[in-house]
Structures are given as structure tokens and as C-alpha cells.
Amino acid sequence: MTDDTDRIIISGSSGLIGGALVESLRSDGIRVARLVRRAPRSADEIEWHPGEQPLDPAVIAGARAVVNFNGASIGKLPWTRRYRDVLRSSRLLPTRALASAIRRLGAEAPALVSASAVGFYGDRPGELLTESSDRGDSFLALLSAAWEREALLAGPDARVALLRTAPLLHPEGVLKPMVALTRFGLSGPLGTGRQIWPWISLDDEVRAIRHIIDHGLEGPVNLSGPEPASANEIGRTLADRLHRPFLLPAPAWALRLGLSADAADSLLLSDARVQPKALLDSGFEFSHPTAQAAIDASLQDG
Numbered sequence: 001m002t003d004d005t006d007r008i009i010i011s012g013s014s015g016l017i018g019g020a021l022v023e024s025l026r027s028d029g030i031r032v033a034r035l036v037r038r039a040p041r042s043a044d045e046i047e048w049h050p051g052e053q054p055l056d057p058a059v060i061a062g063a064r065a066v067v068n069f070n071g072a073s074i075g076k077l078p079w080t081r082r083y084r085d086v087l088r089s090s091r092l093l094p095t096r097a098l099a100s101a102i103r104r105l106g107a108e109a110p111a112l113v114s115a116s117a118v119g120f121y122g123d124r125p126g127e128l129l130t131e132s133s134d135r136g137d138s139f140l141a142l143l144s145a146a147w148e149r150e151a152l153l154a155g156p157d158a159r160v161a162l163l164r165t166a167p168l169l170h171p172e173g174v175l176k177p178m179v180a181l182t183r184f185g186l187s188g189p190l191g192t193g194r195q196i197w198p199w200i201s202l203d204d205e206v207r208a209i210r211h212i213i214d215h216g217l218e219g220p221v222n223l224s225g226p227e228p229a230s231a232n233e234i235g236r237t238l239a240d241r242l243h244r245p246f247l248l249p250a251p252a253w254a255l256r257l258g259l260s261a262d263a264a265d266s267l268l269l270s271d272a273r274v275q276p277k278a279l280l281d282s283g284f285e286f287s288h289p290t291a292q293a294a295i296d297a298s299l300q301d302g
Helices: 016-027 081-104 139-152 175-183 202-215 231-241 252-259 261-268 277-281 291-301
Strands: 008-011 032-036 045-047 065-068 111-117 160-165 219-223
Touching: 008 016, 016 032, 016 202, 065 081, 065 202, 081 111, 081 139, 111 139, 111 202, 139 160, 139 261, 160 202, 175 231, 202 219, 202 291, 219 277, 231 291, 252 261
Parallel strands: 008 032, 008 065, 032 045, 065 111, 111 160, 160 219
Antiparallel strands: none
């Protein structure tokens, strides 16, 4: 039996992470309410229209936490000027609406656990990046910083945690296009392939979010696996598991031409060794501490 203080409110629950978090919470008997941008279809759904009208603070009053996953997919390519505007507005407007409603609750405000991304750090070869590291200067870095600023408008009375999430090694995450190419024998180094890719498994992503809520973490939190892996190591592991070759290189210039420079540099060619210091310092233990373990688990689940 649970009470309102166990209730978690989630926006963006239709996505991969949001859906998995809902399932995890409900399996432990925790009440979940979902903010949706359409007429409710069940008792646990609440209609809202961020950017069009304010969110009534009464909707979130008494909840333990509000988890914000809103944002159009960065995996939709190319990033045209119009789509870059969509990437911004789909993140900033809902986050601003949530932060405003939370701020109005003052001392009774629930925690805000708001999505961000390891793209905050940009391209930083040779650096070890923790939550105290400076922002980068790429499009994703600037977008992530703006996203976080909106969340922090929740005010001084609310605990705000910023989820700097790494790409998910999952068949519906960053592995989706890689699996398709690998099965056709078309995988190989992306650029040099030596760039360090931050990564995390879906299971650890969900467990980390719940850990952040349960342990009262606040501020930026890197949701990234503890052991670094290069693009080549991830690609070769996937090719090995699928019994396919890893031979066909994609030079940096071709990736930039095909995807746009912003997208190629941010998603495929960026080098960022991101350490989950806040999680590790708080006692979190990863179920999948290596990229190889994350890939194995994701392919087994898929």
C-alpha cells in the first residue's frame, strides 16, 4: 500500500527510458502518473500542453518526484535548421513549464529529475570529464546547458537533479542503426574509431534514476558506464556478437557530408571520457560495468 509521497510523475513516458522507468516503478508497487499531450486514455494519465498553457501546480503537489524526459530525438537526421529549432523547443518549453509549476509549490515542491545529456561536454579528447567539468561548445553542448538552465528555474526550494545521460547501448538506442549496418556487413571504423564514446545500458539507466530519487542526489549526475570504450571497441564487439566483419571504414568527411557537420561531430566523432563520479561516490553499483556487458545484455533482451 502506498501513499501520495510515493507517487512519481513522469513526462515523456512514451520513450525508451520513460517506458522502462514506468515499468520498473510499477513492478515495485510505486504509483506513477504520466503527463501526456492528448486526451487521457487511462486513470494514470494527465493531459498537459507545455508551451500553450501553464501546468497547474495542483497536478504535481504531494508527489515524491517529477521526472522529465521530454525532447525530440537527436537520432533523427539530418539536423536541418528547422529540426534544430524542434530539438530546442521540445526540450526547453516542457522543462520550463514543469519548473514553473514546481517553483510555485515553494517548500512543498517535489524533486525535479530532469533529462540532459553527456553532449553537455562536447568534444574533449584526452580529458577525464566529471560533473564539475566545464561545458563544451558544440550544438549539443549549448542545447544541454540551456535545457539544464530551464530545469534549475524550479527554484531554491526544489531539489533538482540533472541527468547527463550517455547514449544507450540498446537495440532501440544507439545500437539500432549499428545493428542494421553490421548485419549487412557494412560496419567499420567511424572516423579514426579511436574516439571514446560514453555509453550506458538501459537497465543501469533506469536503476540510476531510481537511485538518484531514493538517495536525494541533486545537481548534475553523469549517467554513463564506468569503463571507457572507443567507437572501434563498441563496433567490433557488436560485429563479433553478430558474427559479422568489422572492416568498412567511414571517413570523417563522409559522415559530415551525409549527416551534417553538427550531427556527425556530436554523435559519432566526438571524444568524451565521461566518468559517473556522482553515482559512484553515492554508492551506486553498475549491473553492466563494461560496454561489452551492456551489448551482451541488450542483444539477449532483444
